[in-house]
Amino acid sequence: MATDSDFIDYIHEQAGLEERLTHKRMFGEYGIYLDGKVVAFACDNSLFLKPTDAARVLLPTVTSGKPYPEAKDYFVLDEYLDDSDLLRRLLxxxxxxxxxxxxxxxxxxRAVQRGAAKAPRKRTDKPAR
Structure with a gap:
């Protein structure tokens, strides 16, 4: 199940970080950025925070999970989304x-010039009719 845009809007609203918090479609889901840094992923309407020691101090008993099968474990913040202050501090x-x-x-x-200089070639392998 893909993440709803309403879920992304809710994260933005709850965090209260205005334009500092942005998102970008990634892998069919969303990357969440704060001040240009990827801090979390929104996958299947769940928020997965990058695991850091600083976040662990704020959440001593947090559930971990994978945002997608090949990923490492991230902190799952679903039960903390309604706490605006904590969410903002975690992010x-x-x-x-x-x-x-x-x-x-x-x-x-040089690469830019080469790219612009390449014109489509005419096919010469077929005889003209």
Whole structure:
């Protein structure tokens, strides 16, 4: 079952982090970003928080689960979604604990020129009629 957009809206509303909290479709579900860092995944209408020591301090007894079969375990926050203050603190603590994503390398000037210079080739293997 895919995650409903209403569930994503609810997470945004509950967290109260305004434009700092964003989401992006990933793998048919959603990645949740805080200040440009992936902090959680929303899969099957459940929220999976990246496991960090900082979040574990706030949730000493948290359930773990996999957002998708090949994934490592994440903290499952379903029972904490109604606690806006705790949700906000968990997302912030996780964002503080994870590094910024590495910037994607820019395409070299040569690669850009090569890409623009490639024109579609005419097929020469068939005789003209």
């Amino acid at each position: 912030q603590a996780t964002a503080d604990a994870v590094p910024m994503p590495k910037p994607k390398p820019k395409a070299s000037r």
